[in-house]
Each structure stands twice: as C-alpha cells, then as structure tokens.
Amino acid sequence: MLAPDRLAGRSTLDASDVVRIALEPRGIVGFIQVPALTTAPMTLADARPLVLAAIDDLPDDVQFLYGDTGLPISRVQEAFHLVSDHYPCIKLRPTPPAKNAKANAYQVSVTNAHTHQVFMSWIPSTYTFGQLRRDAARYWDVQPSAASLEDQSGCAWPEEAAIASTLLEADGMQSQRLVLVNKQEKRTPPPATFAPPAAQNxxxxxxxxxxxxxxxxxxxxxxxxxxxxxxxxxxxxxxxxxxxxxxxxxxxxxxxxxxxxxxxxxxxxxxxxxxxxxxxxxxxxxxxxxxxxxxxxxxxxxxxxxxxxxxxxxxWSISTWQQHTALLAQDDVRSFVANFESMLADIFVFYTNQPLSATETASSMAFPDYMRFINDFHFTELLLSTQECPEIFLAACQAASRRDSMDFTAFLDMLGRAGVVALTRHRNLKPLQCVKAVFHHMTRGLKSSRALEIIHNHGPTALYAARFYAGCVAFSHKFLDVWRVEGSPDYITGCLPLVLDDTTRGRDMLAQMVRAAPVVPLPLPVPSTKPAPRAKEVAGKAAVVVAPKTRRSTVPPPPPADRPEKGWGRSASCSDLNAADDNHVTLVQGSVFRKYGAWGTPQRRYVWCSDDGEHLYWRSLKSKKPEDGIAVRSIQAVLPGNTETTKYAFMKHLSEGM
The missing domain is CATH 1.10.238.10 (EF-hand)
Known part of the structure; x- marks a missing residue:
C-alpha cells in the first residue's frame, strides 16, 4: 500500500480512505474507497454492496473474515463490525455450500454428429460442459482432445460453465441441443425428421x-x-x-x-x-x-x-411454431415417442378411414377426421381453445407434403405440440413432461368401453376397427406400465402421490382381510370315520388348483369339520382362541377385496388361505370365473423389496393370473 505522502501529489484520494480487498485463496483482488474512517464510521454491512460493485469476478456469496485467525463473520454480525477494525485490508472467503442442501440431478442427452446416436446421463448441478464432453467422448471411443461439444448451430459450449445454470435452468435455452463433433471426421447433416417450417414463399x-x-x-x-x-x-x-x-x-x-x-x-x-x-x-x-x-x-x-x-x-405466429418444433425435436422426446409409434399408428389409420397402400405412409388425416380425434380423446379438457386446435393442425402439417392433411409424422408432432401449447401457458414444463402428460390424458379415459363406444360412433363403414381396439389396449398398457414404474407422478405439477406408509400392497391386502372379515369360531371337531388322507393327496391339495365353478355363490362354503388342521399349531383340545387364532380363522374363512384390472376398473375378488397356510386362493364373484391360487412362498419372495417397482410387479402378476 502506498504511503500518504507518495499519493498526495498525483491523486485526490486520501490513502487512509482506501481499503484493500483480499479473497481466499487468490489474495489481493482490488480496493474500495470509503469515507473518512474517523468522521463517518462504516460497518461491514454497509461496505458489502461497495465491494460487490467495485471488485470484478467475485462469487455471488462471500463471508468477511475476522483478524489473522480467519474466523467467519455472519451476516448478523456484519452490522456491528466497523471497516476501521479491519484496516488496511478486508479479507473475504467464498461461502461454502450448505451441507444439508439438496443436490439436484438433471438428465441430459448428447447426440453424435456423425452416427446420430444418443448418449444420455444424469448429472449434478455442478457438472460442467468440459466434463460432459470428456465422458461422451469416452462413450463413443473418441479422443477427448479431438472432440468438441457444440449446439445445433455449430457454436461450442464453454468448458468451465455449469450445464444446469447455463442450459437447463435458463429461460429460453431449453431448445438448445448438445452435439458431440469429432474434428477428425467429416460431419454429416442430421436426419430431417422434423423439417423446418414452410411459409417461405x-x-x-x-x-x-x-x-x-x-x-x-x-x-x-x-x-x-x-x-x-x-x-x-x-x-x-x-x-x-x-x-x-x-x-x-x-x-x-x-x-x-x-x-x-x-x-x-x-x-x-x-x-x-x-x-x-x-x-x-x-x-x-x-x-x-x-x-x-x-x-x-x-x-x-x-x-x-x-x-x-x-x-x-x-x-399465425410462425416464430412460435418454429420454437415448438425445436422443442419437440429434442432427442429424449423423439426416443420416448418412438416407443409408442406402432400403437399410435393403429389409432391413426382408424381415423384416416382410407384403404392402405403398399406403404402406410400414404395415409393422411383430413381436418374433419382430426377434429373427430380431438373430440373422441377429449383434448379440449387440456384447456385448448377452439382456435388453438386448428392452429395445432396447421402447425403440424407445415412440414408435410400437403398442408391441408396430416400424415403420421405430423400426427406424432401434433400430439407433442398439443401438450406444449396447452401446458406451458402458465407453467415452465419440459417438452418430454408435456408429451407424457398428453399420453397420460389419453390413457386415463381410454377404457375398453370407451374404445368400443368410439368404434360404434364411427358406424359400420369404419375401417380398421380391430386395429384401433388393439392399438388402444396396447398403448394403454404400455404407457401405464411406464407411469407406474416412475411412481405414478402427476406430469403437470411434477409431484408424486403421497405414500402413507412403507408397507407393500400385498401386505396391505392381507391386513385388510384380517380387519374387515367377521370372526367366526371354528366348528367343534367331529370324529370322522374316513381314513386319513394319503401323502400324495395332501401334496396335491397344497398345489395350485384351477377348477371351474358351477354353483353361483357370493362366498365359499366354510371348511368341513373333517378337514385336518395343519400348520397353525392348533389341536382339538384347545378350549379358547387367542388373537392369533382369530387371525388364522379370518384367513381360512376368506374375505372380499378389490384389485385393479387391466383398464384401471376395481374388480372384486374373494380371497382365502389354505388350511396349511402355504397357498393363497382367489376367485371372481362371477360364477363363470375359475378359481386360482399362488404359493405364499412366492409372495414373500416379491414383497421384501418394498419399492414401487416390486409392488407393481406383484399386482401385475395377480392381474395376469386373473
């Protein structure tokens, strides 16, 4: 620091009013001018905005340090510390991140500019473009020194910048893509699946x-x-x-x-x-x-x-159409929609109502057929206005061969565009989230009765009714599988359903049987003259039995008195029943509970347990349905996972078995 006599002849600043600023671990990074330290005392809280305004490249949040020991000063204490106490140098330290701060994870995808393959990965919030470039280069066996991470226009991303704050959390940057370019190879143009909009002439x-x-x-x-x-x-x-x-x-x-x-x-x-x-x-x-x-x-x-x-x-706002087209051209959206193309194609050809040519690409959907599709699947419940539905049709057909009819590629674009237009009006949702919300809306009301009603409303002249029904069933099953594996989220709000406890669904059903069924005392044992069952008969009784029912009844008859009691630890000499015996009686007698069928409609099943407690049986309340069963040992093999996936797998096993 210059002495006052050295500074007097060439500057109007008083050396006593200049305070140096040091930042760990860089050292001196600048200085600030403060009022006279003796006449107008200034606190550290007053000096903070001066420091942030005068010094370049400072972190967003810094701490003042006290003395040579380097003790941090809190924000509350800054109002009681004077600048004169730290003269001639104020020491700063970047504020460390909170230990209990929740680290956000993001999913990014990188496209190879030469092979058009996609590399997808989960990254933390501090992950930089340079780290992603090196990881993507290792994935495709490319030398990191020869790889460059660029956007779709060929501009390179900054190496040291964080991907989350630069690309994923910034407004207006969701349409930008990550492309890995090998500078030692010739770059091929990307596939023209989503052609740029027309309206150039x-x-x-x-x-x-x-x-x-x-x-x-x-x-x-x-x-x-x-x-x-x-x-x-x-x-x-x-x-x-x-x-x-x-x-x-x-x-x-x-x-x-x-x-x-x-x-x-x-x-x-x-x-x-x-x-x-x-x-x-x-x-x-x-x-x-x-x-x-x-x-x-x-x-x-x-x-x-x-x-x-x-x-x-x-x-129309053509610039908005172009922005939506860029959002729907992202790799994660295209890869997700590609999983449902075959099922959506069956739905599409039903509304074209045209005989298929050698290739189904020649089929097209006119505007009246499109409006019928919108009405059948209740797209107006997504808060689309009567003017926005035709606008979505025109925007989807802008890259088609005919601008007044919709081919299958434009049909897929229309589904995603409807979600982007309807759901991003008041929320900041990602394009993939909008597409999933539209698919969820389609499957939520797509029951078997609704599919048959749509076919009936089209009349006897409708073509491809069987393909439409099969496509609806396959589309509903496949998307609901994805939805349940993801935890049954609400794609519009991004919230998962509340889980009241950690018990699995199978254990909940067993507990419901115990709580809801009336407790009936066991019948008194009656001496039987029949010979004891052989070992083969006992083993056959414990196996899974599928036998048709010819008598209509709501509950199975109580177990006969001459059945041997096994596995529960009871004897004929027991005079009273404890709580555990009551539970066993309830399991043996059985109870009616509900399960969710293929279309999400609750179905009633009567469930009871075998006498030896090794098998669980169920049957429909309808007389034409045969009874079925499963070993308790196999249930116990599924339940201990205690996750959403294992619970869904158990219920799907019951659904397929019924």
Whole structure:
C-alpha cells in the first residue's frame, strides 16, 4: 500500500480512505474507497454492496473474515463490525455450500454428429460442459482432445460453465441441443425428421393469412371463409376507399364464393357458398385490378400484396411454431415417442378411414377426421381453445407434403405440440413432461368401453376397427406400465402421490382381510370315520388348483369339520382362541377385496388361505370365473423389496393370473 505522502501529489484520494480487498485463496483482488474512517464510521454491512460493485469476478456469496485467525463473520454480525477494525485490508472467503442442501440431478442427452446416436446421463448441478464432453467422448471411443461439444448451430459450449445454470435452468435455452463433433471426421447433416417450417414463399404466407381468418370465423371449417371474415380482412388491410367500397367487396365475395355470377364453372369449387383458397386468390386479383387501373394484373397484385395485405393482415405466429418444433425435436422426446409409434399408428389409420397402400405412409388425416380425434380423446379438457386446435393442425402439417392433411409424422408432432401449447401457458414444463402428460390424458379415459363406444360412433363403414381396439389396449398398457414404474407422478405439477406408509400392497391386502372379515369360531371337531388322507393327496391339495365353478355363490362354503388342521399349531383340545387364532380363522374363512384390472376398473375378488397356510386362493364373484391360487412362498419372495417397482410387479402378476 502506498504511503500518504507518495499519493498526495498525483491523486485526490486520501490513502487512509482506501481499503484493500483480499479473497481466499487468490489474495489481493482490488480496493474500495470509503469515507473518512474517523468522521463517518462504516460497518461491514454497509461496505458489502461497495465491494460487490467495485471488485470484478467475485462469487455471488462471500463471508468477511475476522483478524489473522480467519474466523467467519455472519451476516448478523456484519452490522456491528466497523471497516476501521479491519484496516488496511478486508479479507473475504467464498461461502461454502450448505451441507444439508439438496443436490439436484438433471438428465441430459448428447447426440453424435456423425452416427446420430444418443448418449444420455444424469448429472449434478455442478457438472460442467468440459466434463460432459470428456465422458461422451469416452462413450463413443473418441479422443477427448479431438472432440468438441457444440449446439445445433455449430457454436461450442464453454468448458468451465455449469450445464444446469447455463442450459437447463435458463429461460429460453431449453431448445438448445448438445452435439458431440469429432474434428477428425467429416460431419454429416442430421436426419430431417422434423423439417423446418414452410411459409417461405408468397403462396405459403397467403395460405396462413387465409386460414387465420377462416378459423376465427368458424373454427370447425378450416378451408372456407365467411362473408364477415372476408369483410374483416379487407378492413384490416385498409383496402376500402372511394374507388373500392364495402359493397364492391360483397359483390366480389358472392362472385368468387357462391359462383352464381361466374361464367366459367369449376368442378372443384365449393358449393357451400363460402370462399375457398382459390377463390380468395381470385378475389385479391380482382381487387388489385380495380384499385390500380392502368397497370398490368401482375404488377397491380404485387403492389397490393406488398403494400396492404402482407404488412397489415393478421396471420399465425410462425416464430412460435418454429420454437415448438425445436422443442419437440429434442432427442429424449423423439426416443420416448418412438416407443409408442406402432400403437399410435393403429389409432391413426382408424381415423384416416382410407384403404392402405403398399406403404402406410400414404395415409393422411383430413381436418374433419382430426377434429373427430380431438373430440373422441377429449383434448379440449387440456384447456385448448377452439382456435388453438386448428392452429395445432396447421402447425403440424407445415412440414408435410400437403398442408391441408396430416400424415403420421405430423400426427406424432401434433400430439407433442398439443401438450406444449396447452401446458406451458402458465407453467415452465419440459417438452418430454408435456408429451407424457398428453399420453397420460389419453390413457386415463381410454377404457375398453370407451374404445368400443368410439368404434360404434364411427358406424359400420369404419375401417380398421380391430386395429384401433388393439392399438388402444396396447398403448394403454404400455404407457401405464411406464407411469407406474416412475411412481405414478402427476406430469403437470411434477409431484408424486403421497405414500402413507412403507408397507407393500400385498401386505396391505392381507391386513385388510384380517380387519374387515367377521370372526367366526371354528366348528367343534367331529370324529370322522374316513381314513386319513394319503401323502400324495395332501401334496396335491397344497398345489395350485384351477377348477371351474358351477354353483353361483357370493362366498365359499366354510371348511368341513373333517378337514385336518395343519400348520397353525392348533389341536382339538384347545378350549379358547387367542388373537392369533382369530387371525388364522379370518384367513381360512376368506374375505372380499378389490384389485385393479387391466383398464384401471376395481374388480372384486374373494380371497382365502389354505388350511396349511402355504397357498393363497382367489376367485371372481362371477360364477363363470375359475378359481386360482399362488404359493405364499412366492409372495414373500416379491414383497421384501418394498419399492414401487416390486409392488407393481406383484399386482401385475395377480392381474395376469386373473
């Protein structure tokens, strides 16, 4: 530090008002100017904002240290320590992370730019791009020095930056991708599964202008414009003047829409009296010729479009569509949807209602079929408005071969786009979470009766009804398996269901049988004249038995008195029953409990235990259902895991067995 006499001749600062700042372990990192230490005492709490503003590259949270011992000073104590007590140097230390702080884990995916394979991994919040680059390079046997981690545009990610704070938690960065590039090989372009949106030419821009006014006039008719919306379009473009009045606009609409004054009859012209896209273009050419007299038709139309229509007419937000397309093109979303493509294809061809060609890629879904699909699966319950449903259809068809029909690739894009539009309006959800929420919504109401009702509503002329039913069943089963393995979460809120205790489902059912069933005393033993059963008969009785029932009854008959009592430790000389004997009686008598079937509907089953306690039997309350059983030893082999997966596996075993 410079002495006061050395500083007096060249600066207006007083050396006594300058305090050095030291940061462990870097040392001196700068200085701050404070008021006179004697006339205006300053505390460390007052000096903190000065330090953060004057010193560059400081951590977000630092601690003041006291004396040479380096004892940390808390935030409360800073108000009682003066800067003069630490003169001429204030020592700082980065605040260590809390020991009990919960470390967040994130899932990231890296795409190989040459093979297009995906490397997925869970990372902590402090994981950097450099660490991910080295791990991904080892995964594909690439030299780390020759590997580069870039985004989809070819810009390299910073090596020392944390992935969580830079990419995953930052707003507007969810659409960025991680691509590993081997600089020693030639890079191949990525597969064009999700092509960039169209609307690059004039015809595409006019198409989206036309459909925007059609949807906001009649959301159920995407390809026809009403007279009111045509008048609104002319008014928005400010085309009315002295030479072109609203009455002339009505005449042009009647001429092009209804075709009553048209001299040339076009076979493809709509007969509904509304204006289709071809009539809309003809109307623009007629208006341009009336407004710009003396010019050629091409020059007049170009002037009309560039000066009035394109700058002023309302249209869809193409930039929002592009953002949603980038979100749905993420590798984790595409890999998840690919697991359900075969089942969704069976649902898709049912709504196309077209004979299949050599390849099913030629099938397409028209807008009326799309709206029927939206109505059958209750997509409006996702809070989609009547204008957003047609907009999603147009956005999904922007990369298709035909912009007014939806192929299977556009159908998959539509499912994900519906979730992104509906669920990210008020929440910050990831694209994969939105897709899972849409699939969960589809399966939640997709019961067997609902699938049959949809087939019935389509009438006897519906094609591929069997494929639709099989696809619905397979889709529901497969997604519900994924949902249960993940812990039955709510994908919209991201919360798991509350677990009241740690007991497994099988133990809960056994406890329910003990608590709910009435306790009936055992019948008194009666001497039997029948010979004792042989060993083979006893072993056969303990095995799993599947025998049809011919008599309808709600409960099985009580065990006969001549049955030998085994395994419970009772004898005929017992005069009273303790609590354990009551439980045994309840297990032997059986009880009715509910289980969840294939479609999530509770089904009632009567369950009882064998006399020797080695087998558990159950049967449906319906007379046509045979009884079935399972060894208690196999139940005990499943239950000790005490996890969501083992509980689900046990119940799935019972469901398949019934």
């Amino acid at each position: 004039l015809d595409g821009k006019l198409w989206y202008v036309f459909t925007f006014y059609c949807v906001h006039g009649d959301a159920l008719d995407l390809l026809a414009m009403t007279a009111y919306q045509f008048h609104r379009f002319l008014r928005d473009c400010r085309l009315f003047n002295a030479s072109f009045t609203p009455a002339m606009g009505d005449i042009i609409y009647a001429f092009e829409g209804k075709g009553k004054l048209s001299k040339v009859s076009v076979a493809s012209r709509r007969t509904s009296g509304k204006l289709d896209f071809d009539g809309f273009l003809n109307a623009l050419a007629t208006i341009a010729a009336r407004r710009a007299r003396g010019e050629t038709e091409a020059a007049a139309l170009q002037s009309l479009l560039s000066n009035y229509v394109l700058p002023r007419a309302l249209s």
